[in-house]
Structures are given as structure tokens and as C-alpha cells.
Amino acid sequence: MNCITIFAPSTLESGHIKKLAAGLLIVILRLSPLFFPFAVAAQQDDGERLFRQRCATCHSVDPGQNKMAPNLHGIIGRAAGSLEGASYSGAMRSSRMTWDRQSLDSFLAAPSQVVRGTRMTAGVPTAAQRAAIIRYLESQSPD
Numbered sequence: 001m002n003c004i005t006i007f008a009p010s011t012l013e014s015g016h017i018k019k020l021a022a023g024l025l026i027v028i029l030r031l032s033p034l035f036f037p038f039a040v041a042a043q044q045d046d047g048e049r050l051f052r053q054r055c056a057t058c059h060s061v062d063p064g065q066n067k068m069a070p071n072l073h074g075i076i077g078r079a080a081g082s083l084e085g086a087s088y089s090g091a092m093r094s095s096r097m098t099w100d101r102q103s104l105d106s107f108l109a110a111p112s113q114v115v116r117g118t119r120m121t122a123g124v125p126t127a128a129q130r131a132a133i134i135r136y137l138e139s140q141s142p143d
């Protein structure tokens, strides 16, 4: 009996706090879709900015335009080394890879380890930056 009288008030209080926390969590979860579009837009911006900084010196995403490196418009789903009019190393031509999210991620992490002998040496060591760049490339790849 003693135990109950001593612990009952504190149990009640922690129960209240839990309910309050649960309520708050529900409110946050309900509101999160409101913030989500902004988060997505920010990530896309980030990928585009990173692309401009890290890739655009050599690559374009405007259809048809090859700079010193192959055009990357529609790169998702394209066979590696297959773009007509682009100049490739023998290594890239014979790599037999198809570019998807996964292969792009490993290639960008360490280009010459994935395609030995590739002429592309610029890698992106940070996984989050690779993910943002790949999302941007996906947005430039009509399906």
C-alpha cells in the first residue's frame, strides 16, 4: 500500500509527460509534409550547385552539347562510353556498365577504381554530395 501511495503521483506525472511528448510528436509529424517540399527543393539546388562546381567545367547537361567530356543529359540508364560524338577512353568504352544510381555512386566515389584506365580523374569523396549530384542528374534524365 505504501508503495502505491509513494509512487502513484510520480507515475501519473511521467504518464502525463509521455502523453504530452506523444502529442507533440504527432503534431510535428502532421506538420512535416509542409516542410518537406522545401527540403526537397533545397537538395535539388544543392545538387545543381555541386554539379556546376565539380562537373560542369568538363560536362554539360544541355542535350547535345559535348564539352571535353561526354554530355550527361539522360545519363541514367545509358550504357557507359556509348554516346555518339563523345570522346572516350578504351577503358570506358569496354567497361560494359550501365549508369544507374548505384554505378554512378561507386564511379564518382573512386573513378579509376571502378573503370580502370578512365580519363576521368575527378572524384567526389563525400557520399552526401554524390547523392545530391546523382539526384540532380536524375532530374536531367527524362525517362
Ligand code: HEC
Pocket (backbone or CB within 6 Å): 051, 054, 055, 056, 057, 058, 059, 068, 069, 070, 072, 075, 079, 080, 081, 082, 083, 087, 088, 089, 090, 091, 092, 093, 099, 104, 108, 117, 118, 119, 120, 121, 122, 123, 124, 133
Ligand atoms: C576534369 C574534367 C572532368 C570533371 C571535372 C568531371 N568529369 Fe566526368 N568525365 C570526364 C572525362 C574525360 C570522361 C570520359 C572518361 C573516359 O572515357 O574514360 C568522363 C566521364 C564521365 C561519365 C561517363 C559518361 C558516359 O557517357 O559513359 C560520367 C557519368 C561522369 N563523367 C560524371 C561526372 C560527374 C557527375 C562529375 C562531377 C562530380 C564529373 N564527371 C566531373 C571528365 C571530367
